[in-house]
Amino acid sequence: MPRTITEKDVQLIVEMIRNWPKKEPFKWETICIGTRTILGYEPTRQALHKKPALVNAYQVKKKQLRSETDRISHVTRPRTTLEAMERIAKLQEENEQLKTELGKMAEIAQRFIYNASVHGLKREQLMKPLVGKKLQS
Numbered sequence: 001m002p003r004t005i006t007e008k009d010v011q012l013i014v015e016m017i018r019n020w021p022k023k024e025p026f027k028w029e030t031i032c033i034g035t036r037t038i039l040g041y042e043p044t045r046q047a048l049h050k051k052p053a054l055v056n057a058y059q060v061k062k063k064q065l066r067s068e069t070d071r072i073s074h075v076t077r078p079r080t081t082l083e084a085m086e087r088i089a090k091l092q093e094e095n096e097q098l099k100t101e102l103g104k105m106a107e108i109a110q111r112f113i114y115n116a117s118v119h120g121l122k123r124e125q126l127m128k129p130l131v132g133k134k135l136q137s
Contacts, residue, residue, distance in 0.1 A: 002041050010053050012038045017057040026065055031058070 005013075028045040036042045048054050059083050078084035094110055116126055 002043065002047075002119055003039070005039065005043065005047065005051065009038055010051050013048070013051075014057040017054070017061050020061060022065075022068075026061065028058070 013031075014036065016034055017031065024030060028048065032042050032045055032048065035048070078087060113126070
């Protein structure tokens with residue numbers, strides 16, 4: 001007779017689900033097979049499904065895998081290796097430019113924060129929402 005699934009077992013299975021390899025099919029049947037190393041036997045899907053933490057971990061991982069698939073499916077495939085290399089180089093250059101711009105913006109924000117604190121402005125005053133004017137049509 002299979003032993004009861006303890007809270008420690010549940011935590012180990014949740015961790016296994018979170019770290020599920022992308023190349024392996026992700027479904028309850030394969031999770032049951034994977035839990036054999038944790039429990040010493042292969043539980044049924046129903047036994048695992050009774051544990052809310054496992055159901056939640058499964059749903060979160062499934063959603064994550066679907067979003068990755070959707071994101072990748074919209075990317076056009078390069079026709080040649082040269083085209084792929086050019087695209088990578090362009091993206092790397094753009095990434096470096098954005099990092100530089102972000103650094104400059106962070107420096108400006110630090111200067112604003114410093115000057116505001118020197119002149120006695122409080123954090124609440126700085127974080128106050130902007131008051132926008134309504135556009136007249």
